[in-house]
Amino acid sequence: MTRKKLLLVEDDPGLQRQLKWGLDAYDVLLAGNPEQAMTHLRRHQPAVVTMDLGLPPAPDSATVGLALLADMLAAAPETKIIVLSGNRDRANVLKAIAMGAYDFQQKPVELDTLHLMVERAFFLHAVQAEHRRMLQIEQDSPLGGLISRDAGMLKLCRDVEKVAPSAASVMLLGESGCGKEVLARSLHSLSARRRKAFVAINCAAIPEQLLESELFGHEKGAFTGAGRQIPGKIELAHGGTFFLDEIGDMALPLQAKLLRFLQERVIERVGGRQEIPVDVRVVCATHRNLKEQVAQGAFREDLYYRLSEIVLDIPPLRERCGDAPLLAHHFKNRCCATARRHLQFHPQALAAIEAHDWPGNVRELENCIRRAVIMAEGPLIMVEDLGLQPACAAVNDNVNLRQARDAAEYRVMVKALGRVDGNILRAAELLGVSRPTLYDLMSHHGIR
């Protein structure tokens, strides 16, 4: 592992030696004057600097030190600079802090305290660097609120940008939790309709009898309980975008009514007689295979073609290269900001995130990280905090061939023994080994 770089700006050779010795956990760079300090800063970009304010050519005043502080912060504003000062230097120390120094220590320096302060400065620098990196990613993000570096997703985002300004109906296909609603919102916000409403309805979440009046609204007295006139979701989206989620779950009679709306662009409230013209852009989504449903007669073919002028396929998270850890960092930072915690991932936790299949896609990952931020006890998010299935969580980058073989041997043996209800002879047959060999293997793995 590369060691953290720490720059010590100090002109007294005795103090230089003492500081270097006390802070040997770091890769220490030494500078005895402002020129050397700036050269090291530019070349090595240390995250943390400790500096004496009294530097040559005027070691008895703080003028050179304060000028160097200003130069360093101008060249690398994110650097954490700790000022070391004599106890009669209070005014200059305050000046240094006001200029942007991170903290100060009085001389004679207590090495333990300084070490702690330096460590905290490194930590803060790392957290801020990660925060900046995430902000940058969000800025570079292909679409608002969407995080991805995967080539397939980026291409999809380009398609969304191209399609958004058109009037074409769009069908978004993808597994649950993979971001269909995020993309539907992007289609809306990149279109000329962005100042009007975006109205979403989930066809799978509303009972069939209620869905019709949710979509089209109803007149007062249209059915028992309809105490007043209620406009439907389609009407509420007038001028904007109407997002029909889980369209594959819509029952056939309602499909006919929706088709009529798409053909004529007028709605009739339940129990009403009046035709109301509505101008909406329709975006729909489903995790189902609609073509198969059409073939089976569960989904109207004419409606399918009306809704799918443009079809966009969203890849599941497991097929997006590098996105799982990227999103994990994003969600971790967001949860940490809310919970006012500073957490990093243990390398094994990141490996487990990479190895997991994420059947629930981005939503599952988001929930998993939210849980981990609550569960983490120390400054690191450990594998156990993620609460993933052991098979996925037991990922270890350091696994060697012997360990992998042992683990596979153990699994297959337990499986075979389970299948034959513990009968050693039959298990040995299944496994293709002799009985004594199986006994040896079982004792090696501690199986009774």
Ligand SMILES: Nc1ncnc2c1ncn2[C@@H]1O[C@H](COP(=O)(O)OP(=O)(O)OP(=O)(O)O)[C@@H](O)[C@H]1O
């Ligand atoms: N690429 C992404 N970047 C950031 N957040 C995302 C991304 N994709 C999805 N999310 C977040 O994940 C969650 C699930 O996304 P969304 O609701 O869009 O999925 P969906 O495919 O519509 O799910 P469902 O099919 O269950 O309705 C949301 O909180 C969303 O903000």
